[in-house]
Amino acid sequence: MKPAKPQSTTMDEQTFVPPTMRALYFSPASTAVTDHTSMDEPRTDSHVKFDTDFQTPIPSGNDYLVKVQAAAFSHDELRLSNILNPSKSIPQIPLHSFCGTVISTPEKDHWNPDGPKFKVDDAVFGLIKHTRDGAAADYVIVSEDELAYKPKNISAAEAATIPMPALTAWEALFKYAGLDTADVKQGRQQLRVLITNARNNEIATQALQLLRSHKLFPHSRPWICATCDAEDQEDYLRKEYDVDATIYAPLPLPHDYDLGSIFRKNRWDPVDVVLDCAGQEMFEQAHSPKVIKEHGAVLTAVDSTPAEARDPLDDDEPRKDGVLSRFILVSPNGEALSRISELVEADEVRGRVESIKDLVDGTDVLSSGAAGAGGGRRGGMMVIRVN
Structure with a gap:
């Protein structure tokens, strides 16, 4: 019509x-x-x-x-x-x-x-x-x-x-994790990020694309570690999104799985941000000091426990250990979506x-x-x- x-x-x-x-x-x-x-x-x-x-x-x-x-x-x-x-x-x-x-x-x-x-x-x-x-x-x-x-x-x-997955990933990085787009563009922030269940979740896929955007990160390339639940996905993540490290993490996690031990074994420094797209036990293990830096952010897009257990309006302060642990409550954001639209037209998203x-x-x-x-x-x- x-x-x-x-x-x-x-x-x-x-x-x-x-x-x-x-x-x-x-x-x-x-x-x-x-x-x-x-x-x-x-x-x-x-x-x-x-x-x-x-x-x-x-x-x-x-x-x-x-x-x-x-x-x-x-x-x-x-x-x-x-x-x-x-x-x-x-x-x-x-x-x-x-x-x-x-x-x-x-x-x-x-x-x-x-x-x-x-x-x-x-x-x-x-x-x-x-x-x-x-x-x-x-x-x-x-x-x-x-x-x-x-x-x-x-x-x-x-x-x-x-809109939904890209805005969730955008808010995880630039709202909840507190990244400053000006600092990021000028290379003043060297960012380290862990993304769980990176191959099978669309929010994780959008986050990988944002982190590899030359428009968003023209001078400082973030270090990205991604977990996947099948070993044949590791090559895909490296080739498609140029991730720096991969971890095999079958879901549901085995009872003896220890994410912190994997970081220590590989001698990786803790990350600034965890974007969890697996939930449950993976989300809990991401809070290990071997995985997340002091005053870092552990954010989940799939595990509603933090949102159900706390009042999201009163939970903006980091936990006592200095780590901000939050469920990402995505909301409409026309300005951010316009930025994302530009990245799509630039073939980056x-x-x-x-x-x-x-x-x-x-x-x-x-x-x-x-x-x-x-x-x-x-x-x-x-x-x-x-x-």
């Missing part, structure tokens, strides 16, 4: 938007007993449905309406969103990493005197807050800080796979499409039990093709 007047900035003049749309959504679980519910009736869990007559969202005066081309998800995203975001009492549309076309813009934009940043018919990609409906539908409402221009050199499907399914087949993909079951041990992003 082409917009009627691309030069316009008021929704009613821009395009005709149908009142209903196709959408995948998770039905709410039966958690409450009502007058119509028998105490003997079993509790039903939330399950995914496909609807061809779902109400099209109506944007507020500060939001954009985007026609979705593709939306993507990883196993971990679904698993962690279920743990960290309580289910709503209304249907919830999943898949928060997406690519699409702007259909309508904010009617009023007090921040930009020349009108909204994104115009009708602009190709965009982005990450939507997980407390809002996602993009497994024909249309989605987004705010400006959730968007960036889609890179011109990749498909919509590949673009949809990038790419997405990874594991599979592509049409929206109508999405119930099979999301209901199969495979989505989320593998956790961080399975790689790639699965794409739902919408329009």
Whole structure:
């Protein structure tokens, strides 16, 4: 559906938007007993449905309406969103990493005197807050800080796979680990990083690409050690991402596995940052003083334990041993995503499409039990093709 007047900035003049749309959504679980519910009736869990007559969202005066081309998800995203975001009492549309076309813009934009940043018919990609409906539908409402221009050199499907994992990796390095982009570019920081489960996790893959970006690290090449759960992956990591060292770490870890002993045996100095994409025992072993420097950062993208055990808003201080131990709570960041888009167009960052399914087949993909079951041990992003 082409917009009627691309030069316009008021929704009613821009395009005709149908009142209903196709959408995948998770039905709410039966958690409450009502007058119509028998105490003997079993509790039903939330399950995914496909609807061809779902109400099209109506944007507020500060939001954009985007026609979705593709939306993507990883196993971990679904698993962690279920743990960290309580289910709503209304249907919830999943898949928060997406690519699409702007259909309508904010009617009023007090921040930009020349009108909204994104115009009708602009190709965009982005990450939507997980407390809002996602993009497994024909249309989605987004705010400006959730968007960036889609890179011109990749498909919509590949673009949809990038926002969530790339922003998670970006925030791990430049927010949680506290790297200063100016210091990094001028070579004032000699960075040492350990990335676990580096071959099979998309956040790890994006982190490897960022760390090997000449635009981000033009004068100081970070030292990277990567763990992998199959010995034949070591050559791949060295050739594809030029990692400096690899460690074989089968998952789940054997009971006698000792990451600290491996560092000591190889006479490696402790690292500044650990980006954990394996979780559980690997995340715990990464806190060894043989692995992480004093005042370093051990960050996990897959193990929700730190987030569940502590209030994330009050846990910004390092632990008593000087090590910051955190779960990465990724959030939309339009400015960072714009930087990532530039790296994509410079061929320094790419997405990874594991599979592509049409929206109508999405119930099979999301209901199969495979989505989320593998956790961080399975790689790639699965794409739902919408329009």
